[in-house]
Amino acid sequence: MTAVYTPDQLEAYLQRIKYANSTSKTGAEHPRLQQLQQFIQEDALAALTELQRRHLGSIPWGNSAIHYSQHHSISTHPSAVFEKLVVRRLDGYCMENTNLLYVVLRSLGYQAYPGAGRVSKTPANPNVIGADVRYAPLGHMVLIVTINQRRYMVDVGFGNNVPTRPLPLEENTITRNIAPTEMRLIKESLPESVDQSQKAWIYQIRFSTESDWIPIYAFTEMEFLPQDFAMMNFSTSKGSTSWFTQAVVCVQLLLDEAEGELQGLYILAGKEVKRRIHGNTEVVQTLQDEEDRVKALEKWFGMRLLDHEVAGIVGLGTEMK
Template sequence: MTTTDPRLASYLDRIGRAAVPTLDAAGLLQVLAAHRQAIAFENLDIPLGRGIAVDGDSVFDKLVARRRGGYCFEQNRLFSDMLAALGFANRPLLARVWLQAVPGVTPPRTHVLLLVDVGGEDWIADAGFGGSFVPPLRLVDGAEGHTPDGAAHRLRRLMPEDGMAGEWLLERAGPVAATDGRSAPHEDWQPQYSFELGQVAPIDLEQANHWTSTRAETRFTTLHVVSRVLPDGFAAMSDRRLTIYRGGETEFRAIEDAAEYATTLRDVFGLDIPASELTRLRIFAG
């Protein structure tokens, strides 16, 4: 089956899907996996001194027409729009990321995911989590999903005694190398993010995006981060350190200069950014 919606057709071409997915859990997983494998997670416009726009037209132009990547507010805005075009009703949720959280400190709501109606049931779907590949999960306590990189994710309904802000908690267990490096050094269950089901207005997303992309001394204003889901693994680059986990094997590499960085972006992450532009990044200053 094909579509007559030109934007949806361009998106499906961008993620390498020749046919419109079915409106069920299998179809949701197919389009999510294709999206994550085709469109890299990256924050490079922030260190390059550009703003991050999260309206639908700007995000479509950047991630689809110009074939760039983006971070959660961009990725899940595009994914939300395209799911709606496919026929999946959905809405955004804001989340607190617990990876590397300081003990006793509640992290801010700097992540967005989607609540999706799948055949009358609530599911979560997340095309914009840079830490690892999160599969779609039905919104029930104990729901669990497995990914080709050998990891498992599960949802847990939070209780007051858990001491974590939110109604729901996403946890992950699996290979540390199949993450962006923020995972604790063990393969047991670890908290990823917590979230509530309350309504999120567009201005809430604008505010959270602005804080996340501009506040000094945060992950996205101090680091250059890129990641991409592989069919059987995960690739991540933080500043000039590259990690590729594929088929149970891990490769580490230090990026020497802007030219190698540009080649790595193109060959590993599918991003074509000229080395002449990348020399402006502070990791290559001096």
């Protein structure tokens, strides 16, 4: 049975993503939730788009718990995800952030289910395209949402280059991501597949109308179950070859409230925090040691780690010395 969040939890989530931030004059117990429910009845797709945009602009994507904790593990249980991302206001990767949105959508009555994806290796080496493209094992979570008999792919758990609005499952419908970047879906077989008649949806981006399309990840419309993601999550968060265990990374997208659009992001990787606005990147902080990184996580990403969490990185290969 699919987990659901209570009205109190949904109201807390909406407050977390700054949805309908004005106070209600009616004295309603859950003013944001009531406003959202009315919006969904009027235009479910527009409401979903707003939720995705605000989620991305409020909740960081990252892997801090793998490094800054005593347990060095990730839970995909809906209650644990809610506590971490909404109550503690920390970061999470795909099987946390997208999992949170999934339970929210189901709780609101959306017809949605989770699917799994394979991340392309091309972004790390943009020269590898076409028949030479290779994909990692299944390890990414997306949502398939049906509205008025039309299916959309929704994702809030990919960090940099994440889709910023619901993408209809239609080939080559080009949509703006964060300007000037564009995004689309195409459907084709994976180069590594023996049976080339089997095709997958490929999420692609391009940084300008003159640049090549880059495959970001592939997914199918098959529904995956919580126990499937538990297995994927174990590999992603514990595997010695998983890059999530080898580096601390955090991304926070920036929402322009006046324009109502996502305009850029902060990204912490290595010894730098960078800010990218409409394709222009600058270094806003250079990190010297662990104290710098912990303070940067709070300053730029709104994450306040507890003392025992900070102490958890001591002795790990990712500790900054």
